[in-house]
Amino acid sequence: VVAASSTPSETRRTPLSRERVLRVAVDVADGGGIDALSMRRLGQELGVDPMALYRHVRNKDDLLDGIVDAIVGEISAEPPAPDWKPALRRQILQARAVMLGHPWAPRVLEERPLTGPAVLAYIDAILGILQAGGFPIDLAHHTLHLFGSRILGFNQDLFDDSASSRLDAAESAAFAASIAGTLPNVARLAIAVGHDGGLGGCDDDVEFVFGLDLIFDGLERLRAAG
Amino acid sequence: VVAASSTPSETRRTPLSRERVLRVAVDVADGGGIDALSMRRLGQELGVDPMALYRHVRNKDDLLDGIVDAIVGEISAEPPAPDWKPALRRQILQARAVMLGHPWAPRVLEERPLTGPAVLAYIDAILGILQAGGFPIDLAHHTLHLFGSRILGFNQDLFDDSASSRLDAAESAAFAASIAGTLPNVARLAIAVGHDGGLGGCDDDVEFVFGLDLIFDGLERLRAAG
DNA sequence: ACCTGAACACCGTTCAAGT
């Protein structure tokens, strides 16, 4: 169920527009995940024939590109500052806050080409922060590639250890023992992650900021070296 | 069209097995992209009723998990060595070579939970390299999160500059001029990327290794500091 | 000229009927 901002009768009265189509599409994805966002379902949510959407959106791909750009447009811009590290850090964490509100967004962002106006404006803002901090243009270019998805506030975690971190010490030990023969290093990791206080509970935000700061330090060293 | 390893009659004679289903599924994805991989198409490729696949695969998700694990299984293991940097570097570049042979794989790897035996064995190998190099277990854990998809040899590039790098200097200048008003920093970047020899042609491999080495250096500093 | 909705060519999966 999607939390609609208007009653069905209002919905039907308001004329369709690309903006409204995209806004409701984001609502549908927020409410039911990206798989819930079909042209038919979206038409139903807007109280119109699904075919009516094609007047405001070229096709499904165009719809996805549109909501991706809308999401990036939610990120408020951080003004450039002479001290680039805190400025870029704030900017990226602002993007992260937006992404946390749309859990489906990272996946879609990754599989769509990012060429919308809001995305370009965001990249321009990032480059502005780097330039104000004294980055030559080629280092700024490397930096964009280096950050990858991190520039938008998320990092693709390939292995999910949230399950193992939910285990207590005894359960971790049992799991570790069961795989110790074939996967000795993963077993050791499972025990360490399970230890109370050992790794601080595997907070994703902690991991994200850890990675950010390590990369920042490496970049600052390159920048200072010229 | 998929390059089949056997003729239709052979295909029909050979009994189905999970391994064969997964192998042909990878072939279909290699040949036509991940969207070409449907249960119906896969059944057709194997010369069997689509429903017959459900004896060897729980459902479509299980099929995807299976081919993801099969791809990771293609990566040959690098033996641990006292010098962790070159060992890890070789291991990751080996993974990258495998991914370049299956362009659809990174996207699928990102959206599936990675819990198959080959994935776990691969992570165990990575942890083995780090441990042999003197990484304490908690730093090794941070390292996995830090690398993210890079551990499997690919980096999610959010903006695609392959189009702009294909332009010649005059075209870059014209494009830059057209956006200079609204996107001054992106415009400057476009000119720099377009310059012959300025950035070395935007080689993806160059960018990947650049990022790898920067992260390696940061980790080595943390490791040495204890 | 505009919009609607029937229809097409697909999906993944269930389930009853047949061997």
Add this chain to the structure above:
DNA sequence: ACCTGAACACCGTTCAAGT
């Protein structure tokens, strides 16, 4: 007991018919 294929509940999109 096993397998098949019809059928269900969906897709995105085309296109002809209706207003």
